[in-house]
Amino acid sequence: MKVYKTNEIRNIALIGNAGSGKTTLAEAMLFECGLIKRRGTVDGKNTVSDYFPVEKEYGYSVFSTVFSYEWKEKLMNFIDCPGSDDFVGGVVSALNVTDMALMLIDAANGIEVGTVNQLRYVDDLNKPLLFLMNQMDHEKADYDNTLASLKEQYGNKVVPVQYPIGSGSSFDGIVDVLKQKLYKWKPGATAPDVLEIPDSEKEKAGEYYQTLLEAAAENDEGLMEKYFDQGSLTEEEMRDGIHKGMISRSLFPLFCASAEKNMAVHRIMNFLSMVAPSPLDVPTPLNSEGEEVKPDASAPTSLFFFKTTVEPHIGEVSYFKVMSGSVKEGDDLVNANRGSKERLVQLYTVAGQIRNKAEELQAGSIGAAVKLKDVRTGNTLNSKDTENKFDFIRYPEPRYRRAIKAVNESNSEKLSEALTRMKEEDPTWLVENSKELKQTIVSGQGEFHLRTLKWRLENNDKIEIEFLEPKIPYRETITKSARADYRHKKQSGGAGQFGEVHLIVEPYTEGMAVPEVYRFNGQEYKVQNRDTQEINLDWGGKLVFVNSIVGGAIDARFLPAILKGIMARMEQGPLTGSYARDVRVIVYDGKMHPVDSNEISFMLAGRNAFSTAFKNAGPKILEPVYDVTVSVPGEYMGDVMSDLQGRRAMIMGMESEKGFEKLKAKVPLKEMSSYSTSLSSISGGRASFSMKFSSYELVPSDVQEKLLKAYEAQEKEE
Structure with a gap:
């Protein structure tokens, strides 16, 4: 493969709701460019993108897949992303290292909740965007309604470059507004006849052409002047205007196709090679110090590793983007995150499992290396002349948690190693060995996500596992002041044990002063603040320890031991064994x-x-308690709200966003255990949600009573 310069590179994230046809489009593209000789199918379990065993088993994408091909003197790097919201980590990482998004829309289903969720990430990252309405041959395909829905979200930024002739079984042609031609396919053909636009379509095509012409001209003063002077632009000038409009996100072109029948795929490939932005056209990325790192091939080398897979017979495959400089086989680089040196023995561009040797990759390129000794997802490798680090990828918070254990305890260590490896492959996993809960907690994006994890562990790693209901990390605190004393006395021949402590406890809030007098049962207790220690607890909140000993009642050397005893009880609260927090203790005698x-x-x-x-x-x-945001079609809003209220939710507000209703609530974590499954059932899979820790709040008295009884029963059993 030749060495491509930065301006010849195109990096594109291929996104869309599950079932929109991304994997099928990838197959068609790879077939068109000659990288594969026969197109695979999802049903046939032989596609380039879905090549892992779990993907073949379930028939959906679990991992993002990099595929690269050469086309029209350009290096086209795509990342085919999973469509299910449970595997959103692949979408997030792909959008962060590519320069635009190609969003597939299912012409039959239109804008779905997964579409909305992924578009939110595209918008947050300000990525150029192109829409491809796929599956125009589906019997329920509806171009006009889907276009109207897109315009509801983005207004006149959505500009058709193509529209279909017929739909469903009668779909056999596309009017290309930019080229002012009709592409028409004979039955079974993948190459179209290129014809003049028929009289019956000239008025409609003319209207679309005028809209596209004006949208292209608006993005360049010179083009606008020429348009006003001459009333028209050449095709090349219009492409230049579309290119600039995409970069500024003032124009989102809309194409249409049937990827399954390879209809119009060749045309979209040509358009992307000519109009998609290069790494030089988009905002310059920043390193972790906030400094711009330009994609300059002559600059010092920095590689950012955004993805890791573990493949049979090969081991770890590490995927990177060349952020600056260039990299060649045999280069020695330094890992900025881990301090280790790394030699890149072999470099590749890839298409799924297909690896093509690359002698050199310049700034902006996406490549892969195998068997690196000490590189992890998120690491940066640098040449000796630079110290860049990159940490720009922000993954969503987990939404579904389960305790996990090996059925056979002898596999516990093997399970731990497998979970660590899987987190490298999918950083949206969180794995916590909770000392507090005495469980290993796995948190992910949904039930689907965890079901896939279980399949991989049992089928790939041969570790039989079970999921358990995770315990809730409750906290204990107090609501009023109290006093107590305790004498520890033990005599058993020789030196005995003796210690007596008098103390006061009270709820603590930030900045509160220590009173000079406390009253309990009609008796006053005067305190003198001789010394205060504020201890930030690892589990949140504080313990404030006040020394008010006067007259040497307790020697100062014993105070650390008293604090140690209190801390031991804070770690195993008196009520349920949960951590205690936000308490002030005054030792006064x-x-x-x-x-x-x-x-x-x-x-x-x-x-x-x-x-x-x-x-x-x-x-x-x-x-x-967690902040929960639910995005749901309006017709399901009532049912979703009722379900949340049944989960002790406090509804905080509602608003409309791009055709969906957004519901915000505060919900106890205990009530979110099965929410992913319930929401999917209520909405027919059309709603989604996100959750983020908010705060600790008092449980209702009836819930507290149940927890105390349950803990009491557990203590008796043990």
Whole structure:
């Protein structure tokens, strides 16, 4: 393969809702360019994009797939992204390393919830966008309605470059507005006859042409002047105007095709090679220090690794984008994240499992390397002249969590290794070995996501696993002040143990002062703040420890032991064994023995005094509450709202967004366990949601009572 310069490179994310035909379009493109001799099919389980066993098993894309081909003196790099929202990580990473998005729309289903979700990422990243209305041969294909829906979202930015002649079984032609030609296919043919536009279509084609002409001219002052002077532009000038309009996101071209029948695929390939932006045309990426890193082939080399796969007989395949400089086989680079040196022995451009040797890849290129010794997803490799790091990819928060364990405990270590490897392949996985919950918690994007994980573990790694209901990380706190004392005394021949601690506990809020006097049961307790320690707890909140000892009642050397005992009880709260938080403890008195007092005595005395005081201080259980945003078609809004209210949700607001209703609520994590499945059932798979941790809030009294009884029963069993 020849060495392509940066201005000859096109990087495109291929996105769209599940079932819109992305994998089929990829097959058609690779067939057209001659990289494959026969087109595979999803049903036939022999496509270039879906080549992993789990993808063949389920018939859907799980991973994003890089495929590159040479076309019209350009290097076309595509990333075919999964359509299911459960595998959105592939979409997010692809959009961050490509320079535009090609969005497929199913002509039969129009704009679906997955379309809306992916468009949100495109808009957030300000990526140029081209729409391709696919499956025009479907019996329910509806070009006009789908175009109207797109215009509802983006207004007149959506400009048809093509429109179909017929639909469903009668679809056999496309009017190309830009070329002012009719492409017509004979039955079974993939190459069209190029004809003049018939009289019956000239008026409609003329209207579309005028719209496209004006939209193209608006993006360049010189073109606008020529348009005003002459009333027209050449095809090349219009392409230049469309190119500039795409870069500024003031114009989103719309094409149409049937990828399955390879109708109009050749035309879209030609258009993309001529009009899609190069890495030089889009905003310059920033490194982690906020500095621009221009895609300059003569600059020092920086490679950003955005994807890792583990493939049979090969091992790890690491995919990267050349952010600056160029890279050749045999180059020695330094890992900016891990400090290690790395030699790139072999470089490739890829199309699924097909690897083509690349002697050199210049700035803007997307390539792959195999068997790198110490590179992880998100790492940057640099030449010795630079110290760039890149961390621009932001993945969505997980929405579905389960505890996971190996059925056979002897496989626990093997399971841990497999989960670590899978997170490299899909960074939207979160894996936590929770000391608090005594469970390994796997969090992902939905039930579909976890079901796929289970299949891979059991079929690829031969580890039988089970999912369990995850425990909830409750917290304990108090709502009023309380006082307690405890004497620890033990005598068993020789030196004994003695320690007595008197303390006060109260709920703590940031910045609150220590009162000089506390009253309990009609008795006053004066305190003197001799020293205060604020401890930020690993699990959130604070413990504030106040030394108010006067007259040497307890020697200062025993205070750390008292604090240690209190901390031990904070780690295993008195109510349910959950972490405690936001408590102030004032140690104001106590006793010690000149011989028998030691650290263990005061640690136990402090622990037990704290436990007693905590239980008398209006103890309450806190639960994690999440901000939940649901995007749902209007007809399902009532059912979705009722379901949320049944989950103890607090509805925070509603608004409309691009044809969908957006519902915002605060929902306890406990109630979100099966929400992914329920929402899909309620909406027929047309709604989606996101969730993000908000705060810890008090549980209702009836819920607290159930939790206390459950913990009591568990303690008896143990």
